[in-house]
Amino acid sequence: EVQLVESGGGLVKPGGSLRLSCAASRFTFNHAWMDWVRQAPGKGLEWVGRIKSKTDGGTTDYAAPVKGRFSISRDDSKNTLYLQMNSLKTEDTAVYYCTTWDDNGVPYWGQGTLVTVSS
Amino acid sequence: QSVLTQPPSVSGAPGQRVTIFCTGSSSNIGAGYDVHWYQQLPGTAPKLLIYGTNNRPSGVPDRFSGSKSGTSASLAITGLQSEDEADYYCQSYDNSLTVPVVFGGGTKLTVL
Numbered sequence: 122e123v124q125l126v127e128s129g130g131g132l133v134k135p136g137g138s139l140r141l142s143c144a145a146s147r148f149t150f151n152h153a154w155m156d157w158v159r160q161a162p163g164k165g166l167e168w169v170g171r172i173k174s175k176t177d178g179g180t181t182d183y184a185a186p187v188k189g190r191f192s193i194s195r196d197d198s199k200n201t202l203y204l205q206m207n208s209l210k211t212e213d214t215a216v217y218y219c220t221t222w223d224d225n226g227v228p229y230w231g232q233g234t235l236v237t238v239s240s
Numbered sequence: 241q242s243v244l245t246q247p248p249s250v251s252g253a254p255g256q257r258v259t260i261f262c263t264g265s266s267s268n269i270g271a272g273y274d275v276h277w278y279q280q281l282p283g284t285a286p287k288l289l290i291y292g293t294n295n296r297p298s299g300v301p302d303r304f305s306g307s308k309s310g311t312s313a314s315l316a317i318t319g320l321q322s323e324d325e326a327d328y329y330c331q332s333y334d335n336s337l338t339v340p341v342v343f344g345g346g347t348k349l350t351v352l
Contacts, residue, residue: 166329218286227292232285
């Protein structure tokens, strides 16, 4: 079954940067479109952004609150997805999940990694 | 403000049936996109309960079922059990240019 494992979360000061990783396995990563979703403490789920497969152009899209500050990339040779977060704000504090779906439309999520932005 | 609307809370006694509704619009649920449902226990990642509107992953009891009509979807839980007490989220897709994946705000299920 699809496996997604996020890492890289931690405590960072406002204005700082952090890079999250998502190690993917048990599916054809280079064909997959990958999303990041986040959940602030006590809040609901929020789509952050997406990267398409290279065969579909490899383009990225972002939610308005993170556009211009966050950047999604992928290394298909390492089956790894990244989320580079710059100019972090306290409101970016959340658990960040990487997600994808299989050919049947079944969604898969990782276990998440916590990012805390605080001085 | 979530794109999909869910009631903040629902409750039911053990053994009863509860239904959680998820209301969208013509750009998401009404456009025919799949609806997924998740169960989230405190401190854990969302767990997939229903995918593709009415399909259960392996291991999910048949007490959980999903349906869709027009611009709304629903999750029904029958034979309510104490371990069903959790937050439930609906998810769909949207053909807007800005946000392709949309969520409900979540519903807290309390088992009385």
